Amino acid sequence: MPREAGRRRSPVFDAVTPLGLTARYLTLLVVLAITVGPMLWELSTSLKSAAEDVYTATPRLLPAHPTTAAYDQVSRTVPIARFALNSLIVAVFCVGGNLAGATAAGYALARLEFRGRRLVLGLFLATLVLPGEVTVISQYQTVARLGFSDSLVGVALPSMIGALNVLLMRNAFLAIPVELEDAAVLDGANVWQRLRYLGLPSVKGTLSVIAILTFIGAWDDFLWPLLVLQSPDKLTLTVGLSYLHSVFSADPRTMAAGTMIALIPVLVLFTALQRFFFRGVGEGAVKG
């Protein structure tokens, strides 16, 4: 953003030498190659035709005859579209649940006086020291008893309201000046009106960070759906892929196509929303 650079520039510290700039960008390019290189190589492999030797001693990044044959091969082997739909369903449920549940609880904890508030807050804080992996076994028992084993509801259910998100929303609501809230109370605004017209517009940044991270978290999750799901038509993408992997690990092109189907949607989503993400992070939505 050249505009900002102009505004912030100070003569001494920002005197950027051409040498310094070159070194900085060269380093960044090296890191770029390391971070996206593996992904590009996978993409390239997925587009190579059966006639092209993927194991060749002189690796070629650009496929000689790009083809989507490997993608057709994946969908013939496993119901990959179904897997993707399942992942999407789970992710949407988790995002919806967290936005609604964490907003409601976060607002009450930040802005409404009530007996027991500190205790409730303490409970949410306390669960932060409990890694999800510790409770999966018992959680599995609970979900099975509720009758949701081997179902997408069972996969989505436990993560539909996260304690961390409740606390993040509380922090966001706390940042709204109390005077505004008091004025609204004097004007006779009820809780719902204050939340709707005063609260929500001020916490969009945190809401978008929660939405983005929850979606990605649900889409990427592996251990929990692996425990809950058995039926092939109910698998989410990550579990379905590991299944594809164990059964048909022979052809790297097919595997690569499968991983791309799981990877590209979240990358596109994140790139489209990165503005909100980094702004929300700047506002302090992600802290520990």
Add this chain to the structure above:
Amino acid sequence: MRSHRPYTPWLLTAPALLWLAVFSLWPALNTSVLSFTNVHTLSGGSFIGLRNYSLMWQDPHLRDAILNTLVFMAVCVPLLTILPLLLALLVQRTLPFMGFFRTVFYFPVIASAVVVAMIWQWLLDDRGLVNGLARQAGLIHSALPFLTDRWLLLFSAIALTVWKGLGYYMVLYLSALGNVRRELHEAAAVDGAGAVRRFRSVTVPGVRGTMALVAMLVAVNAMRVFAELYVLGGRTGGIGGQDVSLVMLIQQAASGADGRLGYASALSVLLFLLTVGPLLLLARWNRRED
């Protein structure tokens, strides 16, 4: 005057509290109870005292898992505390394309660990890109067994973890660096401090708190490793089954037609005890910062 009816806060917090009770507090209690039983997926089981815990100490896989976790932590903590800070400093300045670099450096974070592990598996294959390039450069004569050797497999999983974590901790540092006072840098520069000196005496003290936070997060996450080793090691923890993590052991014990939920719960309790120390420190530190 009243700003709300007495039951409104409870109405608003009820869903979140219900979830907390059913999916966090109850499982936490239940896990500790289950750890003293021999409950299986299909059978009720009964209390067997400390048998699961004494069984644990004879489990050779657990010894492997703990050793692997220690190696993971020893390598990941320094690397993932320092490298992301340097990366954040590189992309922090308002220069052209920095937004692009920031976004792309975050890509590995967004990718599922399963997807990343599959990508790396293909890279590290005997006939994959890494071995191919190394052979072409004349560095090696025969392929390095990244995915089959007990230690190479572990270090491959560690490298993958570092690669995947860089962007995440970079973003934590970016929001911390925003608070380091710019005037300090300028004053130091006026006094003739070079870039390295300014890094040591201005930047590092300014983000020391975040460095502690990151170090503890990395340590805790090293104990929670699952998909990376599960996929890279072909589900079984490598050929000898030695490349396992604690979470993998929990998953292995609980899966199958008649999973040993009691034993898996005892392993879960152990995992909790190992992670709670750093996490409590972290929570305390976080509160102090607030």
